[in-house]
Amino acid sequence: xxxxxxxxxxxxxxxxxxxxxxxxxxxxxxxxxxxxxxxxxxxxxxxxxxxxxxxxxxxxxxxxxxxxxxxxxxxxxxxxxxxxxxxxxxxxxxxxxxxxxxxxxxxxxxxxxxxxxxxxxxxxxxxxxxxxxxxxxxxxxxxxxxxxxxxxxxxxxxxxxxxxxxxxxxxxxxxxxxxxxxxxxxxxxxxxxxxxxxxxxxxxxxxxxxxxxxxxxxxxxxxxxxxxxxxxxxxxxxxxxxxxxxxxxxxxxxxxxxxxxxxxxxxxxxxxxxxxxxxxxxxxxxxx
Ligand SMILES: [Zn+2]
Numbered sequence: 001x002x003x004x005x006x007x008x009x010x011x012x013x014x015x016x017x018x019x020x021x022x023x024x025x026x027x028x029x030x031x032x033x034x035x036x037x038x039x040x041x042x043x044x045x046x047x048x049x050x051x052x053x054x055x056x057x058x059x060x061x062x063x064x065x066x067x068x069x070x071x072x073x074x075x076x077x078x079x080x081x082x083x084x085x086x087x088x089x090x091x092x093x094x095x096x097x098x099x100x101x102x103x104x105x106x107x108x109x110x111x112x113x114x115x116x117x118x119x120x121x122x123x124x125x126x127x128x129x130x131x132x133x134x135x136x137x138x139x140x141x142x143x144x145x146x147x148x149x150x151x152x153x154x155x156x157x158x159x160x161x162x163x164x165x166x167x168x169x170x171x172x173x174x175x176x177x178x179x180x181x182x183x184x185x186x187x188x189x190x191x192x193x194x195x196x197x198x199x200x201x202x203x204x205x206x207x208x209x210x211x212x213x214x215x216x217x218x219x220x221x222x223x224x225x226x227x228x229x230x231x232x233x234x235x236x237x238x239x240x241x242x243x244x245x246x247x248x249x250x251x252x253x254x255x256x257x258x259x260x261x262x263x264x265x266x267x268x269x270x271x272x273x274x275x276x277x278x279x280x281x282x283x284x285x286x287x288x
Pocket of ligand 1: 185
């Protein structure tokens with residue numbers, strides 16, 4: 001069993017969740033790593049296809065491995081929302097710890113077929129890599145929402161159904177499953193996101209028999225997070241909240257220091273702001 005799978009399974013039985021944060025640059029990565037070090041908790045760094053293209057597929061892998069060694073922390077790398085089998089293979093070759101194969105927009109049978117192929121390809125290249133499947137569409141992209149994403153599952157009849165979850169896991173061989181249970185990608189600026197269907201999480205977890213991953217964690221209330229963890233969520237994705245904090249911090253820093261040109265000086269406040277958000281989330285998810 002890979003170290004990451006052991007940690008996720010441990011979280012599943014301890015009823016805590018591993019924090020997953022999307023990063024697109026060095027200061028975001030540093031903020032997550034330093035906070036993980038401070039709290040002595042494991043973390044997963046996620047890079048979507050767009051983020052991987054920007055940072056570099058291999059560069060991300062090398063950076064995270066060296067940070068893990070230097071800081072002596074459990075820090076893992078996930079290829080978030082991967083849509084093509086070519087990009088699945090690319091991430092596996094670069095040594096990623098896990099891959100999210102996102103077939104959530106496909107029809108059920110097609111999603112099974114493609115995800116099964118993704119599992120086969122990824123594990124052939126890296127035996128102990130984890131593959132996560134997506135069942136139920138929750139919108140895409142981490143942004144500030146003005147309305148609910150078009151086509152996203154927002155009512156109980158569109159949420160992931162336990163029977164389908166069981167079949168999906170059995171036939172594809174995924175190690176983890178991301179359901180649609182009221183969560184959506186992105187967050188509203190002035191209001192909380194819709195409430196989670198905790199009962200459904202419990203049913204899907206029981207039927208699927210694998211750890212569940214909650215995408216679209218930004219904008220969810222603390223009470224919902226804790227109830228979701230209790231019901232079987234073992235990994236929680238945060239992206240929009242961190243992006244928003246990064247941007248606000250950067251704007252403030254530029255305004256306060258109009259003549260400063262040293263990036264590391266401008267970024268110190270940005271980093272501190274992000275660390276605050278990450279710490280709050282990690283304390284909640286890990287119950288510390
Ligand atoms: Zn996601």
